[in-house]
Amino acid sequence: MTDLQKLTIGKALNLGLRRAMEEDPKVLIMGEDVGKLGGVFRITDGLQKDFGEQRVLDTPLAESGIIGTAVGLAVRGFRPVCEIQFEGFIFPGFDQISSQLAKLHYRTQGKIKMPVVIRVPFGGGIGAVEHHSESPESLFAHIPGLKVVSISNAVDAYWGIQQAIKSDDPILFFEPKRLYHSGALRAEIDVAGTPQQMFSSQVVREGTTATVVAYGPSVKVALDAAAAAEDEGKSLEVIDLRTLSPLDLGPVFESVRKTGRLIALSEAPSESSLTSEIAARVQQECFYSLEAPVLRVTGFDTPYPPAKLEEHYLPDLDRVLHAVDRSLAW
Amino acid sequence: MPSEQWTHPEPGDGPAAVAAQPSPEQVIAGLRATSEGGAELTQLLTPEGERVPSPQFDKYVDDVDDEALRGLYRDMVLVRRADREANAMQRQGQLGIWVPLLGQEAAQIGSGRALKKNDMAFPSYREHGVAYARGVDMKDLLGIFRCTDHSGWDYQGTGFHPYTIVIGNQVLNAAGYAMGQKFEGKVGDDDGEATICYFGDGATSQGDVHEGFVWAAVYDAPLVFFCQNNQWAISEPTERQSRLPLYQRARGYGFPGIRVDGNDVLACLAVSRWALDECRHGNGPVLIEAFTYRMDAHTTTDDPSRYRLSDELEEWKLKDPIERVRAFLARKGGADHDFFDQVQAEADAFAADLREYTFNMPEPPPERIFSNVYAEGNPVLEAQREEFLSYLDGFVSAGEH
Numbered sequence: 001m002t003d004l005q006k007l008t009i010g011k012a013l014n015l016g017l018r019r020a021m022e023e024d025p026k027v028l029i030m031g032e033d034v035g036k037l038g039g040v041f042r043i044t045d046g047l048q049k050d051f052g053e054q055r056v057l058d059t060p061l062a063e064s065g066i067i068g069t070a071v072g073l074a075v076r077g078f079r080p081v082c083e084i085q086f087e088g089f090i091f092p093g094f095d096q097i098s099s100q101l102a103k104l105h106y107r108t109q110g111k112i113k114m115p116v117v118i119r120v121p122f123g124g125g126i127g128a129v130e131h132h133s134e135s136p137e138s139l140f141a142h143i144p145g146l147k148v149v150s151i152s153n154a155v156d157a158y159w160g161i162q163q164a165i166k167s168d169d170p171i172l173f174f175e176p177k178r179l180y181h182s183g184a185l186r187a188e189i190d191v192a193g194t195p196q197q198m199f200s201s202q203v204v205r206e207g208t209t210a211t212v213v214a215y216g217p218s219v220k221v222a223l224d225a226a227a228a229a230e231d232e233g234k235s236l237e238v239i240d241l242r243t244l245s246p247l248d249l250g251p252v253f254e255s256v257r258k259t260g261r262l263i264a265l266s267e268a269p270s271e272s273s274l275t276s277e278i279a280a281r282v283q284q285e286c287f288y289s290l291e292a293p294v295l296r297v298t299g300f301d302t303p304y305p306p307a308k309l310e311e312h313y314l315p316d317l318d319r320v321l322h323a324v325d326r327s328l329a330w
Numbered sequence: 331m332p333s334e335q336w337t338h339p340e341p342g343d344g345p346a347a348v349a350a351q352p353s354p355e356q357v358i359a360g361l362r363a364t365s366e367g368g369a370e371l372t373q374l375l376t377p378e379g380e381r382v383p384s385p386q387f388d389k390y391v392d393d394v395d396d397e398a399l400r401g402l403y404r405d406m407v408l409v410r411r412a413d414r415e416a417n418a419m420q421r422q423g424q425l426g427i428w429v430p431l432l433g434q435e436a437a438q439i440g441s442g443r444a445l446k447k448n449d450m451a452f453p454s455y456r457e458h459g460v461a462y463a464r465g466v467d468m469k470d471l472l473g474i475f476r477c478t479d480h481s482g483w484d485y486q487g488t489g490f491h492p493y494t495i496v497i498g499n500q501v502l503n504a505a506g507y508a509m510g511q512k513f514e515g516k517v518g519d520d521d522g523e524a525t526i527c528y529f530g531d532g533a534t535s536q537g538d539v540h541e542g543f544v545w546a547a548v549y550d551a552p553l554v555f556f557c558q559n560n561q562w563a564i565s566e567p568t569e570r571q572s573r574l575p576l577y578q579r580a581r582g583y584g585f586p587g588i589r590v591d592g593n594d595v596l597a598c599l600a601v602s603r604w605a606l607d608e609c610r611h612g613n614g615p616v617l618i619e620a621f622t623y624r625m626d627a628h629t630t631t632d633d634p635s636r637y638r639l640s641d642e643l644e645e646w647k648l649k650d651p652i653e654r655v656r657a658f659l660a661r662k663g664g665a666d667h668d669f670f671d672q673v674q675a676e677a678d679a680f681a682a683d684l685r686e687y688t689f690n691m692p693e694p695p696p697e698r699i700f701s702n703v704y705a706e707g708n709p710v711l712e713a714q715r716e717e718f719l720s721y722l723d724g725f726v727s728a729g730e731h
Contacts, residue, residue, distance in 0.1 A: 064537060068506065069502055070506060072502065073507065074506075075491065075503065076514075096538075099499055105705055106702050106703050113705050167706060168706060245710075246711065
């Protein structure tokens with residue numbers, strides 16, 4: 001049986017959350033403004049109305065409190081889904097994430113499970129003030145015990161959030177906030193269908209000239225660059241990582257063996273980041289296939305600038321194409 | 331405390347401003363005054379072992395007859411003996427570190443014995459006495475300190491959460507757990523469930539403890555905050571954490587706070603039962619400040635002689651939690667010499683058993699490094715594990731040939 005619906009990323013997340021709550025009464029949503037307001041991005045719109053204040057909790061304003069109590073609720077057998085309003089506000093909760101959420105399963109040799117999801121709207125491009133446009137995902141990918149997911153499209157939004165909630169591991173779920181309500185990314189989803197494995201990367205466009213690997217909001221940039229490159233007679237293969245920890249680099253290795261060139265794309269600063277990790281592992285696995293060094297197109301190693309400068313800070317189509325040219329010139 | 335850290339109003343600011351600002355000496359004097367007895371300290375048994383009547387709390391220990399009192403005495407002696415044995419084993423290099431509880435036996439046994447089976451306790455890392463009261467095998471605790479394990483007991487079966495070393499983290503975790511008890515409808519009558527959370531005076535400066543107070547209050551969580559004020563957060567005294575007695579903070583969050591003599595096992599039992607009862611019936615949370623003293627170092631790496639006077643220690647020795655129960659029992663004829671000797675012999679055997687176990691504690695195999703990082707698979711970690719184990723196997727093969 002199929003049930004096709006055309007959804008934006010935001011609506012797909014909302015429907016995915018709703019399905020998860022219907023299926024399991026232990027699923028709770030908690031965070032600032034997630035109830036009556038439906039979240040500042042309206043991702044949890046209507047859920048409190050239908051599930052009540054005890055399953056959709058408008059919490060006090062403190063991120064350590066949100067995550068620390070979610071840890072305790074998980075010990076009790078609940079499956080909390082926390083919303084952090086913007087990625088730049090997650091740091092008061094960093095202690096609870098790294099000290100408790102990530103480690104209780106290991107510390108107790110599996111006796112305690114931590115089925116907690118932390119939803120984090122992240123990335124730039126919305127013209128916001130400080131702390132509202134960052135990409136801190138590498139910090140979390142570096143913490144053993146956590147899984148880190150970043151979605152780029154509505155299909156993964158719908159299925160990914162449900163899979164994350166079903167998982168017995170703690171998951172940081174990074175959502176590309178500037179794409180939440182993008183009409184262009186509206187996708188037809190069989191909401192009664194079968195999802196693919198969440199912890200796998202995916203070739204989203206095939207090509208032969210060079211490979212571009214990206215995640216989250218950068219996947220759209222990579223696809224736009226690939227469309228533009230085609231006009232110049234270059235064929236870019238684009239891979240969406242989907243999960244940032246664990247990294248499924250198998251398809252990336254395979255692609256690099258075919259194209260010989262890799263551009264790693266991300267909005268985050270480059271030093272000690274996911275793109276660093278990708279570059280290291282690709283040179284280790286594909287050394288003899290590489291025709292050029294792995295190049296990175298990223299944000300700069302600066303704090304996120306005032307938004308009037310973000311068009312220069314954020315990697316765009318032209319910077320990707322420039323990197324492809326540099327790779328080809330090697 | 332350096333006086334420049336305090337704002338002193340000038341006389342020209344007017345008499346009201348001067349009166350509103352206590353001097354640092356006044357603040358410290360105030361902390362000490364409410365600390366050392368008086369109307370605000372709930373006590374049922376004096377340091378001399380005399381029973382003090384309490385109209386409010388007597389009914390919570392009505393059932394404590396001589397036999398029960400002997401039981402509390404035995405608990406404290408066993409726990410202290412185990413603590414001293416572990417301290418000695420650390421000195422002999424058999425434990426990586428030890429966190430002594432000496433002096434805090436009454437606070438831990440009194441509160442621990444107030445708990446019912448379905449209650450949950452969230453400890454910090456000094457709660458060996460509470461662990462014992464919850465039925466945790468003390469051998470399972472020692473793995474942490476011999477560094478073979480991070481936590482080795484069945485937290486669900488015992489109702490005793492793993493130790494939490496990051497100061498104050500467990501207070502929020504406990505608040506969440508207690509919210510869960512409430513959401514599941516497990517509060518409201520005598521059979522209700524409650525959670526108790528342990529932390530120290532130093533932890534009250536942490537944001538997580540403040541947030542835990544807020545969450546528990548606004549969700550009416552059945553949570554007893556049990557602060558063991560042992561006067562010292564390593565080398566920092568209580569007056570470095572607060573300018574008013576800690577139990578008074580509860581008022582600012584909208585729930586009751588009470589200070590109990592933390593060296594009085596009967597008072598700790600009574601006040602904890604009262605507080606837990608409030609929670610069971612849906613009236614929680616409650617803050618208990620158990621006023622006690624850390625008689626030994628913070629941990630075996632600490633040197634208290636650098637920061638506190640021996641006079642202070644001598645003064646607190648007179649308030650010993652075990653001696654006052656012994657005096658009380660002896661005075662009322664509730665126990666004789668044979669009993670005390672028998673408990674001591676039992677405690678020695680208990681300690682010897684712990685020692686033997688510790689010396690023979692198996693070390694975990696190398697693959698334990700990789701086990702249970704995740705509940706579900708992680709191919710990257712699995713590959714790392716395989717590579718490392720095969721590397722280790724190489725050494726074995728080389729040795730065999």
